[in-house]
Amino acid sequence: MKEVYKQVIISCPSMVGDNNKFTILKLIKNSNGISRQDISRTLKLSAPAVSKNVAALISAGIIREEGTDETRLGRKPVLLKYNSNLMYVLGIEIMPRGLRGAISDLCGNVISQYNVPSDIEKGTNGVLVRLRELIEFLLEKKPEGGDVTTAGIAVPGLTDKKIDFNLISTFIDEWNAVDVKSYVEDNFKISAIVMNDVELDLIGECWIGAGKDYNNILLVKYGDGFAARSMINGMLLTGANRAAGEIGYYLPSINDVRQSFFSPGVTENKLCREVLKQYGADSKRKISFSELLKKADEGDATACSIVEKVVDDLAVIINNIVLVIDPEVVILGSEAAFLRDQDINRIKDILCKTSPAVPEIRVSQLRENAGVMGGIKVAITSAEENLINYWK
Template sequence: MKITGDQQLIKKMNKTLVLDTIRQRQPLSRADIAATLGLNKATVSSLVSELIESQLVTEIGPGESSGGRKPTLLLFNRGAGYAIGIDIRVNDLFALLVDLEGNVIRERTVPLEDSSPDHAIDQIRKMIHWLSKKAPESPYGIVGIGIGVPGLVDEKSRIVSAPNLGWNNVAVQNLLASEFGENIHIDNEANAGAIGEKLYGAGRDAANLIYISIGVGIGSGMIVGGELYRGISNFSGEVGHMTVSENGPLCRCGNRGCWETLASEKALLDRAAQRWKDSSAASDEEGLDRLLNLARAGDPDALSLLEETGKHLGVGLANLVNILNPELIVIGNRLSMAGDLLQEPMLHTLESRSLSYHMKKTQVAFAELGIRSTALGAASMPITSFLADPDVTSQKTQP
């Protein structure tokens, strides 16, 4: 005899499958859903009616007839609610408001002159309130918030260490939950960037990819079999601390010759400062823009600096290709803006140093989402959590 609880669980699982099918294959009819999932038409019709009642699905009119009555087509209601994604960076905060399909509604960047946790969290609160007020009217309002952080985030969403911010053991989720609800997700910025590119960018068709985030440091997010690989302690992806030069520059981690001491944005600007005797180049947040403008104008020193950085990137990428044999590598964060200048030396070094059989099917691309990868990936996390419970009721959670 079936237990009622089991029946309710099966119904909930089927409802989730129906909603996911509509999201992925829209527009489609009830009959299309039944054929796709192998469910009977009566069950599908009942579940669709509930999804329409909860305003997650809408009917848009008749489709093509296959001989009988024209079927009514269904669409996922992407405007049923909105989410906020925030990218905490060393010099600023970047945030955006998206609908339930990840379409950007509004975005904003504010400087982070004081990177202390108290000040940064106060700025995050202000960003959330500002973006919430810009959200269009909807049944569910703001369904949740996702935040990407340049550091280690444990299984409980505590920021264990973010050296470039000077943070240790900061419970951002707990500090925000009382004001903005429980659907708040904190993750490493490269993990969020990997998810963003997988869902909305260069990795849409790849089941196995490595997203390389290159800013002040270098981190990575790895998608394996369509799922984010986190490691035993949730700390996977610190590829910036892979040793690529035994006696190389001293790294902030205490080791020498880490990849990020040679191939990061900071490493590039440090070399530029040494070459041009410009002490502000390493700290000036506009330094990369100035360097790229000079390179594109043909400045030989700027071109030489970027060529050197491209070669250093290629060395690290070759290690990753030889070890992981990925389907796709996506280069993201701020240094992706230099893609056209880095690509040739980077790929030449990669191809000359990687094993030919490993490299044969590996593609390398620059982030399609640009500097939005992390914020969009972060915003997708509360959306996924929200839609995982198809029994939600239309009650606003907007701050």
């Protein structure tokens, strides 16, 4: 199949030209200014081919001439730079506790960020009103020039239409009927890419966070929910139903089998709800795990006991996943990113005693912004795939 595809490309001059333009564009984007001569030398393309393709990219407004290479003797070659302001994109995360978003250029430079509460207690309409407020705010922050073309949106649930579940639906019964993609595209005329929040957390960390130097990664997100996603040999592992990594449904023992399936899963319900309720059982507000860690640091015996239990449970589950996918690194996201050195060392110690290959354990670098930055990354990728329309 690969050979047939390759032959088709070679036999079609227009496709060869498009491929050359994308290759040249990628090189220009990844450099801080590069000359035509260096493009020709790096890509082993003829000078006429480079000049022709560069002229088309300049005419389309995708790149521009800016400055000269002062390191050269004699006539200074003109440098080419990527026009990152040609279009803008949004990254958005919709979670039960709130919505957050950012607008960026095509190089991922964030122009503005904004957070709003979810108003989940007001039902579906409350969340959608807040989503509209968030997007309208970000659109107002767009600089003059290019349009906002694409939004990458993180949602806490499975995005495969065959499986209808979203974490917000545990608070709002009718939320599963909401089509976020259509809502954004119909109301704002922006192309929307809706993905699982942990997938986008992982993509964000791989792009500019704790996973950027690795090809085999496990990201475990523990907070309002409990799930994981993994990257194997540089490819996102999704499974047949995009459900690979739904460890909230992890079955601790046969005694935990329910009469029928329902959400949240046994382990998620235990770690994200039941365990945390043990602290301040009389309080109406559930304490977060990060708050519990602070209590433990202050010497609160109950908090220390609960944290120890959660860390041990996380270690067991992480160990079992590590045995299956053999990652280079495990990234702890959401509330787990606040784990202390002693907690991480506890997880490492358990893995060292039970796993033949022990990965690095790192906390998220992007923290609460991981999903938003992952959304920006997929939005940029999608927007750039459509650049072909600019030179056609």
